[in-house]
Amino acid sequence: SDGAPGPGHWDADAAAGGLVDLAVPGGAFSGRRAPCLKNPVLGPGVLQAIRIFHTRQPSLAPIPCVPEYGGKVCLGLIPKEFFQFLYPKTGVRGPYVLGTGLILYSLSKEIYVITAETFSAISTIGLLIYVVKKYGASIGEFADKLSEQKIAQLEEVKQASIQQIQDAIDTEKSQQALVQKRHYLFDVQRNNIAMALELTYRERLHRVYREVKNRLDYHISVQNMMRRKEQEHMINWVEKHVVQSISAQQEKETIAKCIAGLKLLAKKAPSQPVL
Amino acid sequence: MASPVPVKEKKLMEVKLGELPGWILMRDFTPKGIAGAFQRGYYRYYNKYINVKKGGVAGISMVLAAYVLFNYCRSYKELKHERLRKYH
Numbered sequence: 369s370d371g372a373p374g375p376g377h378w379d380a381d382a383a384a385g386g387l388v389d390l391a392v393p394g395g396a397f398s399g400r401r402a403p404c405l406k407n408p409v410l411g412p413g414v415l416q417a418i419r420i421f422h423t424r425q426p427s428l429a430p431i432p433c434v435p436e437y438g439g440k441v442c443l444g445l446i447p448k449e450f451f452q453f454l455y456p457k458t459g460v461r462g463p464y465v466l467g468t469g470l471i472l473y474s475l476s477k478e479i480y481v482i483t484a485e486t487f488s489a490i491s492t493i494g495l496l497i498y499v500v501k502k503y504g505a506s507i508g509e510f511a512d513k514l515s516e517q518k519i520a521q522l523e524e525v526k527q528a529s530i531q532q533i534q535d536a537i538d539t540e541k542s543q544q545a546l547v548q549k550r551h552y553l554f555d556v557q558r559n560n561i562a563m564a565l566e567l568t569y570r571e572r573l574h575r576v577y578r579e580v581k582n583r584l585d586y587h588i589s590v591q592n593m594m595r596r597k598e599q600e601h602m603i604n605w606v607e608k609h610v611v612q613s614i615s616a617q618q619e620k621e622t623i624a625k626c627i628a629g630l631k632l633l634a635k636k637a638p639s640q641p642v643l
Numbered sequence: 644m645a646s647p648v649p650v651k652e653k654k655l656m657e658v659k660l661g662e663l664p665g666w667i668l669m670r671d672f673t674p675k676g677i678a679g680a681f682q683r684g685y686y687r688y689y690n691k692y693i694n695v696k697k698g699g700v701a702g703i704s705m706v707l708a709a710y711v712l713f714n715y716c717r718s719y720k721e722l723k724h725e726r727l728r729k730y731h
Contacts, residue, residue, distance in 0.1 A: 438692040441701035445708050478726045480715075500700050508697065515696070 444500075 440448040446463070454462040474480040614622075658666045670676070692702040715722075 435695050436697060438695040438698050438702060441692075441699070441705070444699075444701050444704045447701075447705075477731045478728065481722045481726050483722070483725050504700065508699075512697065 442448055442451060442463075446467075451460075451463045454466070458465070471480075475482075655666075671679070692698065692705070
């Protein structure tokens with residue numbers, strides 16, 4: 369329902385926004401609805417993405433390239449268009465005949481007066497023609513080299529800028545590609561976490577084992593100790609009672625018996641050398 | 644004249660002889676128009692003969708020749724006295 373030609377929203381919108389598009393003559397003229405308010409649901413950021421720029425042909429652009437050669441000129445003075453202009457009526461020789469006729473006419477009627485300056489003019493022009501004929505090409509090449517240098521410089525800048533932007537694009541693309549590989553990172557993280565969990569679990573398991581073993585060891589050592597104490601106590605008690613039961617008389621008899629036995633032994637082994 | 648293109652828009656070469664006075668009168672003679680005409684003429688000459696990659700001597704030589712001619716016309720009045728013959 370937009371009455372204006374479809375593309376080229378930008379011009380009207382710019383005009384509506386207060387900017388004047390100078391590429392289009394009369395670019396600020398009214399008469400077109402600003403399309404920016406067509407869909408108020410979309411935010412401004414989204415609308416920028418779908419706006420179309422500069423698709424209509426502006427009348428002053430594109431700027432034509434600098435032509436390679438200038439307009440053709442004959443004798444260095446008269447443009448070829450003049451010769452083309454006279455060609456239908458007079459043929460190829462027409463302009464030259466016209467030129468000769470004009471020169472003779474001006475000389476004979478003394479519209480051109482021959483004075484001393486004529487000779488200086490002739491020599492000057494002759495010298496100029498000689499210089500142009502002889503050195504024209506080399507001077508042209510020199511000038512071409514200069515302009516080529518300038519163009520090369522500008523081209524370099526342009527290429528550098530393009531390269532920069534291309535590098536930025538590549539970086540962006542590679543970073544976007546990296547996003548696809550994020551899952552490796554997440555896998556590694558998940559592995560780490562799983563290992564940490566496992567580690568903690570085993571550590572705690574070991575600790576539980578140690579604590580339980582500790583408690584059980586305690587009970588065992590308590591039992592052992594009780595056992596030992598009971599044994600010792602019983603042994604002591606038995607010894608004490610045995611010692612008590614040995615009366616004094618029995619003791620004397622026992623000692624006398626031992627002494628007798630020792631004497632017997634001493635008698636039995638007197639031949640044994642004592643070292 | 645009922646021509647499909649209005650007279651004002653035509654270029655000089657396309658204007659017929661009868662329409663010439665009307666065409667001349669329709670031109671823009673305000674100072675801005677005259678300045679615009681000079682500018683256009685200058686840029687036409689400049690872009691055709693000078694602002695090219697491989698220009699020749701024609702670009703300046705035409706300007707110098709026009710200058711020579713112009714000065715000759717200016718000083719013809721004094722030069723008339725140096726003529727070699729009185730009657731031609």
